[in-house]
Amino acid sequence: MKKYLYSDETLFRNGDLFEIDYVPEEFNHRESQLKDIAFSLQPALHGRRPLNIALRGLPGTGKTTAVRRIFAEVEETTRRLVPVYVNCQTENTKYGIFAKMYSALNGQQAPPTGTPVRTLIEKVGRIMSERGTVLSVCLDDANYLLFNKTLNGVLFSILRLHQDFPNARAGVILPMSAMDIQLPQELDSGVLSVLQLKEIFFPPYTEEEIAGILKERIRKGLYPNVISDVLFDIIVKQTMRSGDLRVGLDLVKQSALLAERAGRMAIQEDDVLAAYEISKYVQLSASVKALTSPERSLLYMIADMAVETESYLSTGAVFEAATENMKMSYTSFYDKLRKFDQMRLVELSHLAMNGRTREIALRWEPEKVKEVCG
Ligand SMILES: Nc1ncnc2c1ncn2[C@@H]1O[C@H](COP(=O)(O)OP(=O)(O)OP(=O)(O)O)[C@@H](O)[C@H]1O
Ligand SMILES: [Mg+2]
Structure with a gap:
């Protein structure tokens, strides 16, 4: 153990594993959801329109991770289907979303803001039409587009691209953690009739599943024996209390940082308790x-x-x-x-x-x- 501390003075084998945007290699307990997402995209491999799906489940249940993994596989295997990932918390205008579609298709920055949205939509539609490329657009946390009433218009433009541009086919993936959102009440009937949304549910992880996920991350991310079994159990309990896996991942990271800063080679209970005061605000x-x-x-x-x-x-x-x-x-x-x-x-x-x-x-x-x- 000592040699690690002396070599780089860290308890982390790989600190990236605890970052908020890290896409884990091991992604257990979501096999059926991954299969369902893949199934919805399969028509696109034959040039047809993907099925539109909503991913529903509480925060931290793996919706974003599932999409990122499937999209990575798509990028590795085909050029026929182009995945477009949009984080609607930060990208909440029709222009911004079509700009993402444009750069995914073209590998280039979209035309500067100020270009009319219609022009941008036309460019996207024309490229898709000419190349026969199918798009899968993931509007992550799509409910954020409801506040400025953008969702309806965005879906309308994406799903009706084929009307103006022959063979321009696109489907949407809508991950949402707000369980009380009822899309049929929020969207126009014209959009709903084309959307034909199928729901894929992400249930909360059980205590055992949380423990398994955290254990694996710790095994890869920290050096051995940094966390004792007793402290690990406390971390699992605190994660269950907060209801979000992210709190657990952050708790491991913050605890290790505190121990590291104190020049210790293992985490103590004090570290975990102090770290929880930071980690419980990770969602905030x-x-x-x-x-x-x-x-x-x-x-x-x-x-x-x-x-x-x-x-x-x-x-x-x-x-x-x-x-x-x-x-x-x-x-x-x-x-x-x-x-x-x-x-x-x-x-x-x-x-x-x-x-x-x-x-x-x-x-x-x-x-x-x-x-x-x-
Ligand atoms: N089955 C799993 N195995 C390993 N890590 C996981 C698993 N599920 C989720 N995670 C991790 O938990 C964190 C949260 O997952 P993710 O971002 O996919 O949740 P989400 O459902 O999109 O949450 P939100 O609704 O808040 O956006 C990520 O850091 C991810 O690495
Ligand atoms: Mg998410």
């Missing part, structure tokens, strides 16, 4: 990172108001305070609140007396939210 930090700067300012302001009050905040009071500093219509304000609600940053609830007024409650400690947003 990731959500806040995905916000635009006006959204972040609004969330900061809500947290600031929440520090002052013991009870719920009313949407009216928050809107009034927000418009003192920011220019915002009520609709745009309310879209932002819905987005926060979906991201599980706040909880919106109706007041019993009046169906229209709503109350806002932060789901995280206000001081912590201010710190992360600030």
Whole structure:
């Protein structure tokens, strides 16, 4: 053991394995979902349109990882089908999404912003039509496109490409962790009739599965004996408590960093407990990172108001305070609140007396939210 510490002074064999965007080599317990996704893409290998699918399941259940793995396999095996991965938390305009499609097809940056979307769609459609290339567009966390009412229009444009461009065939993959979203209520009937969405469900991992996944990651990512069995059990329990595998992965990383910093060769219980105070906010930090700067300012302001009050905040009071500093219509304000609600940053609830007024409650400690947003 000593030789490792002396050689590079680290407990990590490979620290990348604990990064948030790492795509694991071992991806167990999702065999049937991988097969279902592959099945939906198979028509494309014969030049036909892929089936449209929704991947539903709570955060950290492997939806994004499953898509990334299948897309990697597609890229290795065929040029006929071109996968396009879009993170809708950051890319939420029709232009941005078609720009991704354009660069996936062309291997080039899309034309500069300012080019009309129609021109961009035409370019995409023409290339697909000429080459007979089929697209599979993954709109990851597609529910983010509901707040600015983009989803309907984006799906309409993608799924009807073939009408203007013969042989331009595309299918969509819609991973979503918001379990309460009902697409039939959110989309127009014209879109729904072409979409014919099939759902693939990602159930939460059991405690045993979580333990297996974490053990494998630790085996590859840390040097031997850095975590004792007793501490490993605590990490598994904390992960189950948070309900998100990411918390567990981050907990391993933060604990090892703390031990490393203290110059120890193994993690102690204190490290795990201190690390949990950081790791339990991994979801909060990731959500806040995905916000635009006006959204972040609004969330900061809500947290600031929440520090002052013991009870719920009313949407009216928050809107009034927000418009003192920011220019915002009520609709745009309310879209932002819905987005926060979906991201599980706040909880919106109706007041019993009046169906229209709503109350806002932060789901995280206000001081912590201010710190992360600030
Ligand atoms: N079966 C598995 N084996 C190994 N690692 C996994 C497995 N499932 C998920 N992970 C890991 O857990 C983390 C979260 O997985 P992923 O991003 O795929 O979840 P998700 O369902 O897309 O979550 P969200 O809805 O929040 O986007 C990733 O870092 C991934 O490496
Ligand atoms: Mg995901």
